[in-house]
Structures are given as structure tokens and as C-alpha cells.
Amino acid sequence: MASTTAIGDVQGQPAVSVVPRPSVIEVHDLTRRFGELTAVDSISFDVREGEVFAFLGPNGAGKSTTINMLCTLAHPSAGQVTIAGFDVAARPKAVRRNIGLVFQDQTLDDRLTAQENLRFHAVLYRVPSREVDARIARVLELVDLGDRRYDLVSEFSGGMARRLEIARALMHVPRVLFLDEPTIGLDPQTRALMWEDVLRLREEAGVTVFLTTHYMDEAEYADRIAIIDHGKIVALDTPRALKAEIGADTVELGTTDDAAAIAALERSGYRVEAVAGGARVFVENGENAVAALIDAAGVPVLNVHVHRPTLDDVFLHYTGREIRESHAEAIPARVRAWHGRRR
Amino acid sequence: MSSAALHPRIAEGPDTVLRDELRTTGMVWLRELIRFERTRTRILSGLIQPVLFLIVLGYGMSGLVGSTAGFDFKKFMFPGIMAMSVVTTAIFSGMSIVWDREFGFLREMLVAPTSRASLALGKTAGGATVAAVQGTIMLALAPLIGVHLTALLVLEIIGLELLMAIALTAFGVFVASHIERMEGFQVVMQMLLFPMIFLSGALFPLNALPGWLTVLTRINPLTYAVAPLRQVVFAAQHMPPEARKRFPATVEVFGHTLSVGTEIGIVVVFAAIFIALAIRGFSRTE
Numbered sequence: 001m002a003s004t005t006a007i008g009d010v011q012g013q014p015a016v017s018v019v020p021r022p023s024v025i026e027v028h029d030l031t032r033r034f035g036e037l038t039a040v041d042s043i044s045f046d047v048r049e050g051e052v053f054a055f056l057g058p059n060g061a062g063k064s065t066t067i068n069m070l071c072t073l074a075h076p077s078a079g080q081v082t083i084a085g086f087d088v089a090a091r092p093k094a095v096r097r098n099i100g101l102v103f104q105d106q107t108l109d110d111r112l113t114a115q116e117n118l119r120f121h122a123v124l125y126r127v128p129s130r131e132v133d134a135r136i137a138r139v140l141e142l143v144d145l146g147d148r149r150y151d152l153v154s155e156f157s158g159g160m161a162r163r164l165e166i167a168r169a170l171m172h173v174p175r176v177l178f179l180d181e182p183t184i185g186l187d188p189q190t191r192a193l194m195w196e197d198v199l200r201l202r203e204e205a206g207v208t209v210f211l212t213t214h215y216m217d218e219a220e221y222a223d224r225i226a227i228i229d230h231g232k233i234v235a236l237d238t239p240r241a242l243k244a245e246i247g248a249d250t251v252e253l254g255t256t257d258d259a260a261a262i263a264a265l266e267r268s269g270y271r272v273e274a275v276a277g278g279a280r281v282f283v284e285n286g287e288n289a290v291a292a293l294i295d296a297a298g299v300p301v302l303n304v305h306v307h308r309p310t311l312d313d314v315f316l317h318y319t320g321r322e323i324r325e326s327h328a329e330a331i332p333a334r335v336r337a338w339h340g341r342r343r
Numbered sequence: 344m345s346s347a348a349l350h351p352r353i354a355e356g357p358d359t360v361l362r363d364e365l366r367t368t369g370m371v372w373l374r375e376l377i378r379f380e381r382t383r384t385r386i387l388s389g390l391i392q393p394v395l396f397l398i399v400l401g402y403g404m405s406g407l408v409g410s411t412a413g414f415d416f417k418k419f420m421f422p423g424i425m426a427m428s429v430v431t432t433a434i435f436s437g438m439s440i441v442w443d444r445e446f447g448f449l450r451e452m453l454v455a456p457t458s459r460a461s462l463a464l465g466k467t468a469g470g471a472t473v474a475a476v477q478g479t480i481m482l483a484l485a486p487l488i489g490v491h492l493t494a495l496l497v498l499e500i501i502g503l504e505l506l507m508a509i510a511l512t513a514f515g516v517f518v519a520s521h522i523e524r525m526e527g528f529q530v531v532m533q534m535l536l537f538p539m540i541f542l543s544g545a546l547f548p549l550n551a552l553p554g555w556l557t558v559l560t561r562i563n564p565l566t567y568a569v570a571p572l573r574q575v576v577f578a579a580q581h582m583p584p585e586a587r588k589r590f591p592a593t594v595e596v597f598g599h600t601l602s603v604g605t606e607i608g609i610v611v612v613f614a615a616i617f618i619a620l621a622i623r624g625f626s627r628t629e
Contacts, residue, residue, distance in 0.1 A: 105450075111378050120374060124367055
């Protein structure tokens with residue numbers, strides 16, 4: 001098994017190394033049936049060491065069932081899952097010692113301090129006694145809660161509690177961190193902080209992150225995205241590749257004479273279709289094409305709308321429906337900036 | 344700064360290591376104590392009910408029953424009230440699993456790569472310690488009631504309280520592992536706890552009851568936990584024979600007066616059964 005790479009070996013390497021990293025999660029023909037219903041239908045995929053892997057899908061698509069099976073909390077009806085080299089069905093405890101779990105619902109004891117919650121976890125996950133103190137300091141620092149070590153969890157905000165749960169999940173140095181809807185119920189700013197944490201963890205602790213989400217804008221930050229619908233994986237690739245797959249940018253022009261404009265644009269070699277209120281043109285780069293398009297239209301242009309494919313479009317393309325009305329909650333600029341630095 | 348603290352990974356190794364399981368049990372035990380120490384209101388409310396019983400019933404009944412050779416009903420009730428305090432706290436502590444479930448922490452315990460038995464034992468040990476402490480606090484009322492304490496008696500009381508608390512906390516864990524919602528907790532308290540206390544001899548002597556009631560008291564495990572507590576307390580008091588006759592401390596089964604040793608044996612058996620049930624119940628909890 002090649003996945004014994006220690007954190008130190010991974011650290012300091014460029015994000016994309018020449019040698020493909022070993023798989024830390026291997027899923028083969030995983031199936032889960034509930035009576036007549038097949039919630040998860042023979043899915044297969046691998047997650048590589050150090051990857052941020054997002055599992056995306058509408059409610060009821062099989063997202064939770066899948067993550068539960070990977071975490072040994074539900075038994076597969078068929079198929080095989082290996083995590084860090086251990087089979088989830090045969091060695092559930094070994095798997096659990098190698099994974100960190102953060103659930104949608106809080107699982108902290110709010111009558112205990114941050115440190116006491118972490119210590120409790122450390123003992124249950126067999127962290128050697130002499131290492132516990134150093135690790136508490138380390139994981140709290142990772143989620144920026146170093147100064148709240150001795151505070152009662154009941155005094156924490158929702159976002160702080162979620163970060164403490166992530167810190168706790170890291171106490172036993174898991175190979176994979178599972179986050180089930182980690183940003184659900186958090187305000188946009190806290191969600192941004194949350195993402196900083198997640199991306200920093202991968203960078204500093206070298207941990208593989210497997211997360212589910214239904215926020216399309218967040219999935220952009222993953223290295224790879226799997227879209228699950230009706231129990232099947234309908235798409236699996238990098239965000240960039242997924243967007244490229246469904247096509248180029250579109251520019252919509254509203255003009256004084258749409259029919260004339262469409263005819264003129266087609267004569268100029270553009271791919272055009274008529275839409276309500278104007279002409280839709282397919283181009284390589286929408287923003288750069290605007291000036292040329294206005295020129296080519298030959299009639300006065302009243303308005304221009306440039307549309308670049310988003311993961312929402314990807315999702316719509318593969319599942320035939322919108323994931324949710326969550327698009328309006330755009331991710332704050334500071335995460336974009338932070339994220340940009342990472343690349 | 345460095346990631347050294349996060350470096351060694353614990354991947355290999357067997358699923359169950361005794362030393363680690365004991366550490367887990369110890370940690371769950373410690374959590375119960377920390378929570379108890381932090382919940383002052385719970386300590387206080389745990390005292391109010393028994394004190395109320397002692398004052399209202401004790402003084403009230405003492406007026407009705409009168410005293411024999413200076414020994415009155417309050418003194419008779421005192422060990423029973425202590426037992427009541429221990430039992431209530433113990434069952435509450437065991438059943439705090441229902442709260443753990445409600446507030447999510449149960450999940451943190453259940454998904455851990457540890458044996459469920461270690462968790463159930465830790466919960467039982469923790470709850471039992473808390474209950475014994477709560478019962479021992481009641482000793483502060485002894486001088487007020489006129490109950491004479493010796494160092495040996497205090498040790499005997501603590502020992503008996505611990506045993507009783509272990510049995511009842513395990514019972515609470517067992518019951519809680521079969522309850523999904525908070526409402527179920529109220530039902531159990533009403534249907535189980537109060538009848539058990541009332542039929543245990545904590546509040547009145549069990550001899551000279553109608554036949555059917557006698558049967559109920561004798562199949563009540565609590566009866567065998569309350570009696571030895573009263574016996575050791577009475578043994579340390581100056582009680583003339585007529586007072587001993589008026590206020591009997593012992594329990595008779597089929598005409599035999601049970602010794603403290605026999606009663607302790609019965610409670611140990613019950614404790615063992617409840618612990619086994621608690622472990623089984625907890626292991627099946629999802």
C-alpha cells in the first residue's frame with residue numbers, strides 16, 4: 001500500500017506533482033438499496049491523497065447515503081470501499097481511526113471547554129497521552145481558535161463551533177477529513193472563513209478533504225467535483241473541465257431589429273440563435289468579443305449581456321434542474337482573493 | 344508553527360486495546376464529573392426534593408407517629424431519603440444519554456473507534472460517582488435530624504451508596520438507550536422511578552403491608568438497596584429494643600430476615616444484570 005506517505009513528505013511539494021499521488025479513497029460499484037429504492041446505484045471513483053473533493057447533488061440524490069457508507073456509518077448493499085487501505089465493511093474501526101468527521105449537526109459538548117472537547121476526542125481516538133497537549137495547541141491554531149482554548153463551547157458562535165469541530169476531527173491526524181455540508185447554516189462571512197480553514201488544512205496538514213455541498217459557488221474551490229443525481233455520478237472532473245465541457249461563453253444582444261442583427265451576425269460567421277428579446281451568440285471569450293459583435297450586428301445595439309458558464313449551468317446541464325436558489329449568496333471577495341493566492 | 348505535532352499517524356494496530364478502552368472509560372467518567380461540578384443548579388435541585396420530603400413528611404409524620412424512646416419517624420426516614428437522593432440522581436445521570444442524543448454529543452461518542460462497552464461503563468461509573476456524591480452531601484443534614492455519625496458509618500454509607508448508584512445508573516443507561524425522545528424520559532420517571540422509590544421502604548416500613556403490596560416491594564430491586572443503608576445507620580444509633588421493634592430496618596422474605604450481606608449480594612446481582620443490559624442497549628444504539 002503506497003498510501004503511507006507522512007504529512008511531511010507531502011508538504012512543500014507543488015500542488016500538482018509530476019508523480020500522481022496515491023488514492024486514499026477507492027470506491028468500486030458502491031450500491032445502497034432501501035427496499036425498492038436504489039439510493040446509490042453502482043458508483044465508482046477514486047480520491048487522491050491531498051485532494052479537495054466535492055460531492056455535489058440535490059437533496060435525496062444519494063449524497064448523504066454515500067458519505068455515510070464511506071464513513072462506515074451505513075452498510076453498502078453491494079460494492080467495495082477502501083479508505084487508507086482499509087475496507088469499510090471489514091475494518092470499520094481502523095477506517096474510523098483514519099478519518100475525521102464533521103457532521104451537519106453540531107456534536108460538541110457545550111458544557112465543556114474547547115480543550116476538554118478536544119481531549120475527550122483524543123482519548124477516544126487513541127492519541128498518545130504525551131502528544132495530546134501539543135496537538136490541541138496545533139489544531140486550534142489551524143482553525144484560528146488558539147485564544148479560545150479554555151473557553152466554554154456554550155460561549156462560541158455557530159461558526160466558531162463549526163471550526164472547533166474541524167479542529168477536533170484533526171486531533172487524531174486523519175488521512176481523510178469528511179465534511180458533510182460544512183457551511184450549511186453559516187452566514188456568508190463565516191462561510192468564507194470556513195473555506196480559508198479548509199484550504200489551509202490541505203496545504204498545511206496535507207489532509208485529503210471530502211465534502212458534500214449544495215452551494216455551487218463553493219464547489220468551485222474543490223480540485224474535483226462529482227455530481228450525483230438519482231444515485232448515479234453524472235459528471236466527475238475539475239470545475240474548469242466541467243464548465244468547458246458544456247460549452248463556451250454566450251453574449252446576448254438586444255437590438256432595434258433582432259432579425260437583421262441575427263442575419264448579419266451569421267453572415268460574419270458567428271453561431272447565433274434567436275432568444276426572447278434578442279440574439280444569443282456563442283463565442284470563445286464573451287467579454288473580449290463584445291466590441292466585435294456590436295460592430296457585426298449592423299443595427300444599433302440596445303443592451304448586452306455576457307454569460308460565462310457557471311457550475312450552476314453544469315449542474316443544470318447534467319441533472320436538468322437548478323440545485324437550489326443559493327446562487328444569489330455569492331462567496332465574499334476575501335475568499336476569492338485568498339483562493340487566488342493559492343493557485 | 345511546525346506541523347510536527349500532527350506528524351505521526353495512527354493507522355495500523357488492532358481494533359481493541361485494553362489500555363485504550365480503559366482510558367476511554369476514564370474519560371467518559373471524567374466528563375460526567377466535570378459536567379456535574381459545572382451544573383450547580385442541578386446539585387441544588389437534586390437536594391431540594393429529598394430535603395422537602397424529609398421536612399414535610401418527616402416532621403409531619405413524626406407528629407402523627409410520635410417517638411419511641413427518643414427515636415422518631417424523621418430518623419427512620421433519613422437513610423431512606425438519602426437512598427432516594429442517590430437513586431434519583433443515578434437514574435437521571437444514566438438517562439442523560441437522552442440529552443447527549445438531543446444535543447448531538449452522543450454521535451461523537453458513537454462514531455469513535457472504540458468499544459461501546461467502554462462508553463457504557465464510563466457513563467455508568469461517572470453517573471454513579473455523581474449520585475454517590477449527591478447522596479453523601481445529604482449527610483450534612485444528619486445532625487439536624489439527630490442522626491449520630493461515626494467515621495466508619497460514613498465509609499459504610501458511601502460504599503453502599505456507590506453500589507446502589509452503579510446498579511441504578513446502569514439501569515438508567517439501559518432505559519435511555521431505548522428512548523429516542525425527551526418525552527419518553529418523563530414517562531419513565533413517572534411510571535418507573537416514583538413507584539420504585541415508594542415501594543422500596545425508603546419512606547415507610549415494609550413489614551405489615553397487605554399481601555399484594557408485600558409482593559411488589561419484594562420484587563423491587565431498590566428494597567434490597569435501601570434496607571442495608573438503614574441497617575448500618577441504625578446500628579450506629581443508640582436505640583432501645585422497643586424503638587428497634589417500632590422502626591424495623593430489616594426486610595423479611597418468606598419469613599427470613601435478610602442479613603446486610605445477603606442484601607448486598609442481591610444488589611450486586613442486580614447491578615451485574617443492569618450493567619450487562621446497559622452495555623447491550625448502548626451497543627445497539629444508532
